[in-house]
Each structure stands twice: as structure tokens, then as C-alpha cells.
Amino acid sequence: MPPTKTRPRLTLHSQSVPAQLGQLESLCNLVDLGARSSGFDDRTSYACQLAVCEAAENIILHGYRKKGGDIRVTTRSRPGELTVDIVDTAPPFNPTMLPPEEGWALTDPPVGGRGILIMRRVMDEIQYRRRGNRNILRMRKRVRPSKS
Amino acid sequence: MPPTKTRPRLTLHSQSVPAQLGQLESLCNLVDLGARSSGFDDRTSYACQLAVCEAAENIILHGYRKKGGDIRVTTRSRPGELTVDIVDTAPPFNPTMLPPEEGWALTDPPVGGRGILIMRRVMDEIQYRRRGNRNILRMRKRVRPSKS
Amino acid sequence: MEIKSQVYKRVVAVTVTGRVDSGTAGDLEKALSALANEAHNNIVLDLSGVEFLSSSGLRVLVTTLKGVRKVGGDVRLAQPSQRAIDAINLAGLDVLFKVFPDRESAIASY
Amino acid sequence: MEIKSQVYKRVVAVTVTGRVDSGTAGDLEKALSALANEAHNNIVLDLSGVEFLSSSGLRVLVTTLKGVRKVGGDVRLAQPSQRAIDAINLAGLDVLFKVFPDRESAIASY
Numbered sequence: 001m002p003p004t005k006t007r008p009r010l011t012l013h014s015q016s017v018p019a020q021l022g023q024l025e026s027l028c029n030l031v032d033l034g035a036r037s038s039g040f041d042d043r044t045s046y047a048c049q050l051a052v053c054e055a056a057e058n059i060i061l062h063g064y065r066k067k068g069g070d071i072r073v074t075t076r077s078r079p080g081e082l083t084v085d086i087v088d089t090a091p092p093f094n095p096t097m098l099p100p101e102e103g104w105a106l107t108d109p110p111v112g113g114r115g116i117l118i119m120r121r122v123m124d125e126i127q128y129r130r131r132g133n134r135n136i137l138r139m140r141k142r143v144r145p146s147k148s
Numbered sequence: 149m150p151p152t153k154t155r156p157r158l159t160l161h162s163q164s165v166p167a168q169l170g171q172l173e174s175l176c177n178l179v180d181l182g183a184r185s186s187g188f189d190d191r192t193s194y195a196c197q198l199a200v201c202e203a204a205e206n207i208i209l210h211g212y213r214k215k216g217g218d219i220r221v222t223t224r225s226r227p228g229e230l231t232v233d234i235v236d237t238a239p240p241f242n243p244t245m246l247p248p249e250e251g252w253a254l255t256d257p258p259v260g261g262r263g264i265l266i267m268r269r270v271m272d273e274i275q276y277r278r279r280g281n282r283n284i285l286r287m288r289k290r291v292r293p294s295k296s
Numbered sequence: 297m298e299i300k301s302q303v304y305k306r307v308v309a310v311t312v313t314g315r316v317d318s319g320t321a322g323d324l325e326k327a328l329s330a331l332a333n334e335a336h337n338n339i340v341l342d343l344s345g346v347e348f349l350s351s352s353g354l355r356v357l358v359t360t361l362k363g364v365r366k367v368g369g370d371v372r373l374a375q376p377s378q379r380a381i382d383a384i385n386l387a388g389l390d391v392l393f394k395v396f397p398d399r400e401s402a403i404a405s406y
Numbered sequence: 407m408e409i410k411s412q413v414y415k416r417v418v419a420v421t422v423t424g425r426v427d428s429g430t431a432g433d434l435e436k437a438l439s440a441l442a443n444e445a446h447n448n449i450v451l452d453l454s455g456v457e458f459l460s461s462s463g464l465r466v467l468v469t470t471l472k473g474v475r476k477v478g479g480d481v482r483l484a485q486p487s488q489r490a491i492d493a494i495n496l497a498g499l500d501v502l503f504k505v506f507p508d509r510e511s512a513i514a515s516y
């Protein structure tokens with residue numbers, strides 16, 4: 001008889017905030033909640049917070065610019081896996097289409113362009129969809145359970 | 149009727165050590181005992197230790213030189229007053245006869261001659277006697293009782 | 297975020313604590329460029345108390361570095377927190393900054 | 407007495423702890439003159455752990471000071487213990503040494 005397949009417990013956290021830089025810390029706290037629900041350690045949670053913060057920062061600065069709008073962040077936690085959806089209604093932008101970073105000389109380091117690099121390095125998957133007037137950015141982070 | 153005059157309690161500590169530099173710490177400990185018996189605080193005790201250590205060091209280095217001999221240190225403690233006798237059988241030397249320090253230029257500070265200066269600055273009285281083959285150096289330190 | 301700086305003869309030690317993101321990076325930029333304007337170009341950044349460092353903060357670090365390098369200065373990091381190190385590494389900027397285990401050795405490296 | 411030294415680019419920080427009297431001053435002299443021989447002439451003496459400092463120890467400090475001054479160096483004191491300060495003051499040598507409240511500012515003063 002095959003073993004009974006039980007679906008791992010799913011935990012959701014979701015928050016919608018106005019697109020303001022002062023809200024970034026609040027979004028980080030949400031991501032931290034989600035990461036903890038997935039059983040991630042502090043360092044992994046921090047990496048996820050960084051990645052989401054970079055995405056949200058871009059939406060505020062490059063997406064909505066000075067115009068207002070909202071950002072909704074939803075986390076889905078399963079043991080060892082965190083999925084984060086970041087949804088906004090700014091003009092369409094697909095960060096997954098950006099070409100990979102070009103090399104640079106130590107004598108002339110790049111001043112910007114670190115945000116999407118950080119997202120890519122932290123996350124295992126990044127998907128972009130446009131639905132109606134919404135940008136939906138889905139990021140996924142997996143952590144192997146440590147042998148304890 | 150005049151008030152009864154009670155002589156303040158006297159505490160004695162005494163130790164004889166071979167004239168070796170390695171014994172200085174032991175003499176310091178004795179002086180510390182005496183200073184505590186006089187009710188001195190840590191800082192005042194330290195100053196007394198410094199002064200006695202300088203005298204003993206001189207006896208070892210300039211008095212006995214390489215030749216052997218003993219140094220006896222005796223402390224007499226009364227509340228607020230410490231008397232220390234330092235006795236040796238090295239050639240006669242009267243440190244109280246040394247002229248006071250001459251001024252020196254900041255550009256050419258004196259390398260030595262600090263020992264007797266320290267004794268004089270720490271102690272309220274320094275007396276020297278020669279008895280038979282013995283140098284007897286008596287130092288006295290007084291501390292006003294603090295209003296507590 | 298809190299910024300404290302200690303100006304020495306040849307070096308200025310800047311202590312940054314708390315959260316450095318796009319909400320606060322502007323203040324850091326102001327503080328660091330003020331020091332550069334006063335010709336304090338040998339900078340030690342004490343990042344031991346940094347709790348969050350986003351790309352906006354990193355941008356300030358790199359901008360400052362490029363500025364002081366032009367006049368022979370440098371930005372060196374003292375006892376960065378694990379979070380500061382992680383952010384710098386993830387951004388691929390670890391090659392840019394000399395890191396020292398304590399303020400003393402960072403200051404004495406100039 | 408224990409002596410530790412940390413050699414930096416322009417400064418060497420020497421930490422002296424314990425009892426410095428004629429029984430131990432010779433070792434301090436050896437350590438400091440070895441540094442001078444290697445042309446480490448900007449010396450910071452961390453005296454925070456000094457429990458006793460007799461004229462023999464002070465003699466070493468002054469000798470070292472005179473030696474390094476000849477080649478443009480200095481001996482500066484970092485966070486001296488109250489006992490170290492008392493000995494230096496009683497010996498009237500406080501005018502010779504710059505004193506700093508911590509190692510960092512002493513090192514950065516060069």
C-alpha cells in the first residue's frame with residue numbers, strides 16, 4: 001500500500017500598504033512572519049526580506065513614481081518553502097526580462113542596479129504575470145530541511 | 149571632668165624577606181595590609197605601596213647590589229595613620245639628604261631618579277637613622293578621616 | 297537609523313546603526329557627503345549595528361567610495377553585522393570594500 | 407606582567423597588563439626596544455590593565471619615549487588605569503605623555 005500523502009500545512013499572511021518608502025519596514029515584518037512560518041532561520045528570512053524589499057522599493061520608485069497606489073504582499077508558507085506574491089497596479093514592468101548583469105571594472109563599480117540582482121540571488125524562482133491592470137511578481141524560496 | 153583619653157588601637161604587621169626583586173610584590177602586600185588596618189582606601193594604599201616599593205627596590209639595587217641581605221618591613225597602623233619602617237644592613241645611605249629634584253626640559257626628561265621623588269610625594273614624613281649596621285627608614289602617611 | 301561620526305586626524309569613523317533602506321539612505325548620503333566636503337576622505341564605516349541594508353544603502357556606500365577614491369581616500373568597513381555582510385555579498389559588492397574585524401584595525405589601516 | 411602587541415601600518419599598539427616593577431620592567435624594555443628596532447616608532451601603550459607601575463617601569467617608558475622621539479615617533483597612552491595614572495603623576499612625568507581615553511583615539515592620533 002502506498003503511504004498516505006498528506007498535504008503540508010499552508011500558512012498565509014497578507015498585507016496591503018500604500019506605495020510609500022516608509023512602509024517598507026512593515027512589508028519586511030510580513031515577510032519575516034512568512035519566513036518563520038516556513039521554518040526559515042533568521043538569516044534566510046533576512047535574505048527574503050531583502051529581496052521583497054528591493055521589489056517593493058522598485059515599484060514605489062520606478063513603478064508608481066510620484067503617483068500614489070497600493071502594494072499587496074502575500075506570503076504562502078509551507079515547511080521549507082516560502083512563496084511571496086507582490087502585486088501592484090503601476091505600469092507594466094517585468095523584472096525577469098532584464099538581461100543578466102554585465103561585468104564591471106573594480107575601478108568603476110556600478111552605483112545602482114543591485115536590487116534585481118539581489119532578488120535573483122536570493123530566490124529560487126521569480127515569475128512575472130500581468131493580469132488586467134496588475135503586475136504580479138511571484139518569488140519562491142526553498143530551504144532543504146537541515147538534518148537535525 | 150576631662151574626657152578619658154583612649155589610645156587608638158595599634159595594629160602591627162612585619163615581614164623580613166631576602167633582598168631580591170621578586171620579593172617586592174610580597175612587601176607590597178604587607179603594606180596593603182597595614183594601609184587597610186589604618187582604614188586607607190585602595191588608592192591611598194597603592195600610593196603607600198609604591199613608596200615602600202621604591203625604597204626597597206633602591207636597597208636591593210643600590211644598597212646590597214649583588215651581595216645578599218635581608219629587608220625587614222614593619223607597619224604600624226592607627227586609624228588614619230600608617231608608619232612603615234624599612235630596615236636593611238647594606239652600607240649607610242640616607243635618602244632624606246638627597247637634594248630636591250632640579251627642573252628638567254620637556255625635550256630631555258630624566259630617565260631615572262623617580263623613586264625618591266615618589267616617596268617624598270606620597271609620604272607625610274620620612275626619617276632616616278643609622279643604628280649599628282642597620283639603615284632604618286621610617287615613613288609616615290596620614291589621612292584625615294573623611295566626613296561620612 | 298542612527299549615524300554617529302568621530303573625526304580623527306587622518307580618519308573619520310562613522311557608526312551606522314539600525315535600518316538602512318530607501319527610507320533612510322538619504323540621511324546617510326547627506327552625512328557622508330558632508331564629511332567628504334570637509335575633506336574627510338579616509339572613512340571607516342562601523343556597520344556592527346546595521347540591522348537591514350538594502351540596495352539604496354549600498355548605492356550610498358558605492359557613491360561615497362567613488363567620490364573619496366578620486367582624492368585618494370577610501371571607505372573601509374569595520375565589524376560589519378552578518379546582515380550587512382549578507383547584503384553586500386548578495387549585491388556582489390564585497391570585492392569593493394576592505395573589511396576589518398574591529399574599528400581599531402580599520403582605523404589603523406589608513 | 408603580560409605584554410601583547412598589535413602591529414598596524416603606522417602604529418603599534420602595545421597592551422601591558424599586571425604588575426610593572428623592577429622584577430618585570432626588563433621584559434617590557436626588551437619588548438619595546440624590539441619594536442623600535444623594527445622601526446615601529448609610533449607607539450600606543452594600552453595601560454588599562456596595569457595594576458602596579460613603579461619607577462622602574464616609568465624608566466622604561468621614558469627611555470622608549472626618548473628613543474622613538476629621535477626618529478619622529480612618540481609614545482602615547484591609551485585608557486591608563488587609575489594606578490598607572492597615579493604613578494605617572496607622582497613621578498611628575500604626566501607632562502611627557504599624551505593620554506587618550508581609548509585605544510581607538512590614541513591610534514587615530516598618529
Ligand SMILES: Nc1ncnc2c1ncn2[C@@H]1O[C@H](COP(=O)(O)OP(=O)(O)O)[C@@H](O)[C@H]1O
Nearest residue numbers: 058059062063093095112113114115116117351
Ligand atoms: N517596478 C518597476 N517599474 C519600472 N521600472 C523598474 C521597476 N523595477 C525596476 N525597474 C527598472 O529596472 C532597473 C534596475 O532595477 P534595480 O536592479 O532594482 O536597480 P535600481 O533600482 O538601483 O536602479 C531600474 O533602474 C529601473 O529602471
Ligand SMILES: Nc1ncnc2c1ncn2[C@@H]1O[C@H](COP(=O)(O)OP(=O)(O)O)[C@@H](O)[C@H]1O
Nearest residue numbers: 206207210211241243260261262263264265461
Ligand atoms: N639604598 C640606597 N643605597 C645607596 N644608594 C641609593 C639608595 N637609594 C637610592 N640611592 C641613590 O639615590 C639615587 C636616586 O634614587 P631614586 O630616586 O630611587 O632613583 P633611581 O633608583 O631610579 O636612580 C640612586 O640612583 C642611587 O644612586
